[in-house]
Amino acid sequence: MKIQHVCAYLEEFAPLRLAEDWDNVGLLLGDRERSVSRIMTCLTVTPESVAEAIDSQVDLIVTHHPLPFRAVQKITTDAASTRLILQLAQAGISIYSPHTAFDSTIEGINDQLAQSLNLNRIGPLKQSLDLPGAGPGRYGETGPFADLQSICDRMKSVLQVEKVQASEQENRAIKRLALACGSGGSFLATAAFRGCDALLTGEATFHSILEARALGIALILVGHFASERFAMERLAERMAGEFSDCDVWASRHERSPLSWY
Numbered sequence: 001m002k003i004q005h006v007c008a009y010l011e012e013f014a015p016l017r018l019a020e021d022w023d024n025v026g027l028l029l030g031d032r033e034r035s036v037s038r039i040m041t042c043l044t045v046t047p048e049s050v051a052e053a054i055d056s057q058v059d060l061i062v063t064h065h066p067l068p069f070r071a072v073q074k075i076t077t078d079a080a081s082t083r084l085i086l087q088l089a090q091a092g093i094s095i096y097s098p099h100t101a102f103d104s105t106i107e108g109i110n111d112q113l114a115q116s117l118n119l120n121r122i123g124p125l126k127q128s129l130d131l132p133g134a135g136p137g138r139y140g141e142t143g144p145f146a147d148l149q150s151i152c153d154r155m156k157s158v159l160q161v162e163k164v165q166a167s168e169q170e171n172r173a174i175k176r177l178a179l180a181c182g183s184g185g186s187f188l189a190t191a192a193f194r195g196c197d198a199l200l201t202g203e204a205t206f207h208s209i210l211e212a213r214a215l216g217i218a219l220i221l222v223g224h225f226a227s228e229r230f231a232m233e234r235l236a237e238r239m240a241g242e243f244s245d246c247d248v249w250a251s252r253h254e255r256s257p258l259s260w261y
């Protein structure tokens with residue numbers, strides 16, 4: 001099997017036209033004609049994930065966060081990000097990133113979060129013009145998890161985190177919930193427009209938290225890592241089922257870079 005076959009599968013699952021204009025998605029490093037038998041997914045390409053990929057003789061890294069992300073003029077060991085690109089290129093390892101296309105696609109990260117909370121009438125916060133049901137963010141009517149505490153408890157168990165944060169001092173009923181994985185503070189106005197009582201996202205700035213309070217929307221912060229890493233584990237399982245000739249796994253050493261003390 002060739003890199004191109006994996007790219008075609010990922011592009012069908014998360015069409016690249018769904019990615020945001022500012023994003024950098026698809027095959028970012030590599031040769032589509034090269035053969036592939038070992039694939040590792042991860043949230044981010046870091047020195048640790050590069051070392052793991054090289055040690056385990058991976059052919060392709062499927063990373064949620066793109067590398068390179070911004071335009072690069074030099075690929076040397078002088079800067080941390082290009083050093084990683086150079087190491088992977090020298091080891092013959094390709095990089096594919098679906099990023100915001102994966103956030104927004106049907107069965108993508110935000111759909112998976114919405115489904116894990118058993119939301120009803122799930123729809124995108126911003127409808128994609130050419131793919132019904134897809135687009136940035138999700139919102140829906142709450143089902144069995146219909147107040148702040150039960151939503152937080154459910155997320156802790158699904159995402160396997162000890163703690164989550166919320167911008168409220170007391171529990172409150174949540175009838176309509178908005179979701180945006182990663183850093184979703186920019187979706188507050190849309191969540192308000194959609195009549196949502198709460199927005200669940202990975203992380204937000206202090207000023208977004210105050211903006212949420214001013215809008216009367218509860219902000220639930222589960223952590224950027226937790227809000228997306230689980231989906232790279234599920235993507236590895238999905239790809240392992242599709243490509244039975246390949247070994248596919250989610251990085252075994254990747255951890256949240258933050259700890260609770």
Ligand SMILES: [Zn+2]
Binds near residue numbers: 183
């Ligand atoms: Zn992210």
